[in-house]
Amino acid sequence: MSEQNIIQAQSIADVLAAIPALLGYAPADSAVLLCLRGARTGLTVRIDLADVTPEVAEQIVGHATRDRATGAVLVAYTEDEGQAREVVRTFTEALHGQAIDVREAQQVTATDYRDLLTPGVPVRPVSDLQSTAVAAAYVVAGRAIMGDLAATLPQPAPQAAQDTARRAAAAHAAEHADEPARFALATWRLANAGLVAGPTIYGHLAQMLTRKATRDAFLVCLTTDEGSTLPEKVIVGLPDEETATAARNATLALTDVAHARRPGEDGQTAIDVLAQVIAHNPNSADAWAFWALLTWWQGNLAGAREGFERALALDALQGLARVMYAAVQSGYAPGWIQRQD
Template sequence: MNSTEPARLSVRSPADMVAAVPYLLGFHPADSVVVVAVRGRRVVFAARGDLPAPGADPGPAARHLAQVVARQDADAATVVGYGPAARVTGVVDAIGDALTAIGVAVLDALRVTEGRWFSYLCAEPSCCPPDGTPYDPAASRVGAAAVFAGQVALPDRAALAAQVSPLDGPVRLAMRRATDRARLRLAALTGRPSTPPAGSPAGGLPADSSRAGGEPRAVRTAGTAAVRAAVRRQRRGERLDDDEVAWLTVLLTHVAVRDHAWSRTDGRDEDISLWTDVLRRAEPDLIAAPGCLLAFAAWRSGHGALAAVALERVLSAHPGYSLAVLLDEALRRGVAPSALDGWPGSDDGAVLRRRRRRPRR
């Protein structure tokens, strides 16, 4: 499941809701169930999950989604299923029952398929004909308002995942060479050999390589300088060159450096652009830290789906990376970015603490 805390959109009809969902998620869902939570008259939260496999019990997923919605202090919710009736009806009914059981009113229960929407709660043919109501998201005022506000609806979730996929071809070759130079530079700084230790993930530096024994002061100093320089350049609209990205990625394997970068990441568009670029250019064994920093920036800005695909890429390569596990759990639990700000833990960044949010400039 991925969740978001999107910009508030006013929705007055089922057609508006159907048009709004892709912009709330950032992509057009398919084979999915979406719960859109409302507080007062405004949409405040959306959560998406895959449809259960045919024959599977929808109860556990339905109860989980209901609990996520309950954490948003929502008054009511609309459930929207995407797919054929045989796969959608059971899970939509189960989610509706779970929401009702926790005191969240179900405003509507919809099914969307092949350019039409159907309501499970409305039996009036004049407004909800049994053969469905055709809709055009591009013609909706809600969609127009979302586009005006800068929100994007990609064709599908695969298109969103492609935004964090590794860059190949000449870029990959150049980054491989730059990373070799960065490893030698780090070895000279630490006095340790640049050969990756046995057992490290993907044949490179281990994801939490600095936890045993602590980092040399020189590494912390170099890492702080590299992070600050990268943030300054990105906020000036400049792009890091290959050696700068490579140097940053090898330094980020040290937890103190990663946590310094974490503390400077507050969800601005520039943060998302920076860590997306670093993640896509990083060598496969060095993606854990930049992927988590991108996920954190996206989560704080309300782009839960982007955070989810970034974490999926990290966890597929480094399933035990503590910060990725922590952020993934926060997303799955529907923790709102306004409720908790991330802050590095005492030794491995595995603690989320409340802290004062820095104002945007």
Template sequence: MTPSDRPRLAVRSPADLIAAVPYLLGFHPADSVVVVALSGPRITFVARADLPRAADDPSPPARHLAEVVARQGVESATVIGYGAPTRVTPAVDAVRVAFAVTGLPVVDALRVTAGRWWSYLCAEPECCPPDGTPYDAQASAVPAAAVFAGQVALPDRAALAAQVAPASGTDTGGATARAELRLAELLGRARPLDRPVGPSDDRLLREAGVDALRVARRRQRDGGSLTDDEVAWLGLLLTYLPVRDHAWQRTDGRDADIALWTDVLRRADPELIAAPASLLAFAAWRAGQGALAAVALERALARHPTYSLALTVDDLLRRGVPPEVLDGWPAVELPGVVRRRRRRRGRTTR
């Protein structure tokens, strides 16, 4: 689910809209149903879902998609299905029915298959021939305008997921072991996990976490990158909720936030990815990059399925909560989420 507050792209035809969708999503969709929602003539929200399998009922995911889009306060929508007609047509029909229930007008419904597009709402052979209309995305002015505006369309969703995949050439195991020894020395223990963190440890952990985050942001601002040891140290400290929440309160939708947490996520030990993956997802959601937020959450929840911040951001995405509700963050509350005020102690994977 992606709010579209990026530079405007001039869309004058179905072919232009098809050419624009990959830049609105961040990747070229396949076997997907995409809803492009508008307020007046302006695209304000884009949502994508996988096509249901042939044996599955397309109605439940269609209803969810329609409810999410309708929640944005938009005025109309275009539905585009990508893939074989046997799978696209039932999915698009189900979405159209779901939108009829919500009362949101569907301007057009299209199928894109093998370099051609068809309209489900137009039967005029002059503009919508039965054999489909061939299109060449590169013949549209939209891709050039999008690239000029700094927008990127990756080949597919797998390429987007690869951007948050573990980096090669990182001394993850050795760096994590050194970070745990450093933590043991900080807390004055024989081993870092001998006993739960107590009140006397809170101040040391928070100060270390604040300092590690400050170092990371300064290094990034100066055009450098963290060492493997610095990534492991920051990742380990983020397992303590006061440190994680300090980082969360200082994470918004800035490019610097996305770059920092992407780097830490890719280079952190798998046992330490829950916090950086969730912080990346939060930053991406705030920036209107719902697809990036989703792949970051997939990494977090695959390894840590009960991690609270990942589940919170996942819920925001699934409900289609627009990121502007947090304008002024962290001075505003997350919608539908009660933030606990009391201090928590202890190392946690929540």
């Protein structure tokens, strides 16, 4: 799933050129479903070819229906034409079952792309895609395309920096055992403002993120207007209605169509800060889960899925990851994307 309606595609070459830029990396061994609402793009979902089954296709198409899709483009990234056609057949059956028209179906290999719907259309070299207007527009916009999904994930910091962060996390836990929320909001805000950084800060944040009320307060910071005092109330973790409502509303701002809030620049800034927390504390399941949630909010389904998987591999009981992983697996979109016309 990805950011919507950035570039107006005029041809299938434009669409194929846009997909890697929308995902942030060049897909491989993947199926991509791009939903259309009339002439506009909607939900975009990538799934590993090995995971494509009739049941999974029906789940994903169910989200396409809720996204008000009237048509779809299917792309299979594989060297095996037989596999590509089977993937297209599986998704086409599910799409037609929901009265969604398949406008295009393409196979993309390392060297060429071919039309799987219309016989007689010549196979074209993938090098053609780099010369499209869409590809040029993304270059001008500075949209980076990684070689694969792994390259888009937080990368480990040098071991010495990780060691410093680990010691800082342990020291913070010992010093603030009785007041775990102390300094948390200030540290979070200063880090997002670019005023503090470094292994010690990232170690402190990793320890702070182990507490659910702190994670809730950080999310409230991103979903309420500047100057709101709700984060200060939520981080205390009092079991009262106001605290519960504020935390619930922050979640609804991401997930619910009626209450949806589109992420701003502060959302990407928070993702960048969390990436540094993970880089310095790669075994922090809570940091991975929070990073994945905000990545999903931005519309990056593939990155979110990987982030939640990393969190669950580190801690199978991590609550946020357990709740969100199944939804992301099935292609569930954040509320602001679902709400778009």
